[in-house]
Amino acid sequence: MIWLYATCASAILFGIGGFLLKVGSHKNYSEASMLLGLYFVGSVVLYGMLLRNGGIYFNRDLLGLSILVGLGSYFGNAFLVKAYDTGPACLTAPLMSMSVVFIILLSAWTYNETISHIQYMGVAIMVIAAVLLGINFKNTAIKNKMWSVFVVLGIIFLFLREGGLKIAFESGLDNVMVLFWGYIFASALAIIAFLMDTKTFSILSKKNKGIFLGAIIGVFSGAGMGLLAYAITLGPTAIIVPLFSARNIITVLLILIFFKEKLSSLQWGSIWLMLTGLLLIS
Numbered sequence: 001m002i003w004l005y006a007t008c009a010s011a012i013l014f015g016i017g018g019f020l021l022k023v024g025s026h027k028n029y030s031e032a033s034m035l036l037g038l039y040f041v042g043s044v045v046l047y048g049m050l051l052r053n054g055g056i057y058f059n060r061d062l063l064g065l066s067i068l069v070g071l072g073s074y075f076g077n078a079f080l081v082k083a084y085d086t087g088p089a090c091l092t093a094p095l096m097s098m099s100v101v102f103i104i105l106l107s108a109w110t111y112n113e114t115i116s117h118i119q120y121m122g123v124a125i126m127v128i129a130a131v132l133l134g135i136n137f138k139n140t141a142i143k144n145k146m147w148s149v150f151v152v153l154g155i156i157f158l159f160l161r162e163g164g165l166k167i168a169f170e171s172g173l174d175n176v177m178v179l180f181w182g183y184i185f186a187s188a189l190a191i192i193a194f195l196m197d198t199k200t201f202s203i204l205s206k207k208n209k210g211i212f213l214g215a216i217i218g219v220f221s222g223a224g225m226g227l228l229a230y231a232i233t234l235g236p237t238a239i240i241v242p243l244f245s246a247r248n249i250i251t252v253l254l255i256l257i258f259f260k261e262k263l264s265s266l267q268w269g270s271i272w273l274m275l276t277g278l279l280l281i282s
Contacts, residue, residue, distance in 0.1 A: 002231075002234055003230075003231040003232075003234035003235030003240060004231075004235065004243075006227045006228070006230050006231040006234070007227070007228065007231040007235070007240050007243045007244055008243070009224075009227050010223075010224045010225070010227035010228040010231065010244055010247075011224075011243065011244050011245075011246050011247040011250065012224075012247070012250060013220045013221075013223050013224035013227070014220065014221065014224040014225075014228075014244070014247040015246075015247040015248065015249070015250025015251045015254070016220050016250065016251075016254070017217045017220035017221050017224065018080070018093060018247060018248065018250075018251035019250070019251045019254040019255060019258075020213060020216060020217045020220070021034065021077070021080060021081055021084065021217060022084050022089045022093075022251070022255060022259070023213070023258075024081070024210060024213045024214070024217075025081055025084035025085050025089075026084075026259070027209070029209055029210035029213060030194075030197055030210045031078060031081045031082070031085075031193075031197075032190065032193040032194040032196075032197040032210075033194060033197075033208075033209075033210030033211045033214060034081065034210045034211070034213055034214035034217065035074065035077060035078060035081075035186075035190045035193065035194075035214060036187075036190040036191060036193075036194045036211055036214060037210070037211040037212065037213065037214025037215035037216075037217070037218055038077070038190070038214040038215070038217045038218040038221055039073075039074070039183050039186045039187040039189075039190045039218065040187055040190070040214075040215070040218065041214070041215040041216075041218030041219055041222065042183050042218035042219075042221045042222035042225070043180065043183040043184055043187055043218075043222070044218075044222070045218065045219060045221075045222030045223055045226065046176060046179060046180040046183055046222050046225070046226055047180060049176055049180075049222075049226045050176060050177065050180055053176070056177065056180065057177070058181060061171070061173060062173060062177060062178055062181055063181075065164050065167060065168045065171070065173065065178050065182075066178050066181035066182045066184075066185060067182070067185055068160055068164040068167075068182075069160070069161050069164040069165060069168075069178055069179060069182030070181070070182035070183065070184070070185030070186040070189070071157065071160060071185070071186075071189075072157045072158060072159070072160030072161030072162070072163075072164055072182075073157075073161045073182060073183070073186050073225075074157075074185075074186035074189045074190065075153070075154075075157040076154055076157035076158040076160075076161055078193075079150045079151070079153045079154035079157060080092070080096060080150075080154050082146075082150040083096075083147055083150040083151050083154060086144050086146055086147040086150060087147035087150075087151075088261045088262075088263060088267075089251075089252075089255045089259065089261065090252055090255055090256065090259075090261050090263060090271060091263065091267060091271065092147075092151060093248040093251040093252050093255065094129075094248050094252060094271050094274040094275060094278075095130065095151050095155070095274070096151070096154055096155060096158060096248060097126070097245040097248045097274065097278055098126060098130060098155045099155045099156075099158040099159040099162065099245070100126075100241055100242045100245040100278070100281060101123050101126060101127070102159045102163065103159065103162055103163060103166065103237070103241040103242070104119065104123060104241070104242065104281070106163055106166060107166065107236075107237045107241075111166075111170055111237070113236055113237060114236075118280050118281075119242065119280065119281050121280055122242070122276075122277040122278065122279070122280030122281035123277065123281060124277075125273060125274070125276060125277035125280065126274050126277035126278065126281075128273065129270045129271075129273040129274035129277060130270075130274070132266060132269070132270040132273070161182075162228075162241055162244075164178070164182070165178065165179065165228070165229055165232055166232065166237050166241070169232050169233055169237070175229030175230070175232055175233055176226055176229045176230065178229070179225055179226065179229045183222070183225075224247075228240070228244055231244075242278065242281035243281075245278055245281070246278055246279070248275075248278070249275050249278060249279075252271065252275065
């Protein structure tokens with residue numbers, strides 16, 4: 001059951017990291033600065049993990065999946081920050097868990113993993129919760145209509161990240177190695193975004209604080225993703241990924257403690273319904 005402990009630890013680390021992204025958004029830190037610090041330090045953490053297991057290597061087989069995971073990770077986090085900037089974090093974090101639905105379908109239909117009736121019930125509850133949130137979309141806490149676009153794009157790219165790791169494992173590749181090169185690719189994207197972002201140069205102090213906060217998040221992200229990649233090599237993905245998605249429960253609880261967001265009763269009900277679905281899936 002080592003995979004279970006690794007997955008739980010991964011979810012906790014990532015949940016804290018997701019909360020810190022909200023903190024950076026709340027303080028108006030540059031998205032480019034935070035992601036630069038995140039992926040640079042995250043790459044270093046993953047490099048340290050690989051050194052303990054015999055070092056790093058690169059070949060043609062790693063290229064495609066590393067790019068897929070890197071794109072999914074970078075843009076998944078970028079759209080998450082944008083969603084935090086334009087709407088309530090208590091809605092954003094649970095909705096990002098919808099990527100787990102696609103992972104379950106990938107595992108069941110492509111790799112014939114067994115999905116329990118309880119897990120399917122959890123998926124159905126999450127879909128119902130998402131529909132209810134859509135019905136009650138108009139709310140003063142949502143700053144503009146682009147919020148829903150950012151959430152949908154975030155879900156898609158997070159699915160690419162976690163689905164890419166699943167495909168890598170099924171292809172016989174080292175998940176941590178794929179993740180490391182994915183983070184290197186994401187670091188390159190972060191550098192480009194940082195250099196092109198005029199906001200990072202207009203507010204020097206906030207730029208430095210954004211990089212520093214991103215570096216802290218990078219420790220949680222690198223360690224969390226490394227543990228997730230390790231867990232996938234040992235246990236059933238159809239259980240591991242949903243359990244990992246419980247990271248958003250931790251993020252929501254931290255947001256509820258430290259931030260006060262105004263939501264309607266239906267939205268609060270939808271949030272708890274979605275978290276219930278996550279628990280059933282996990």
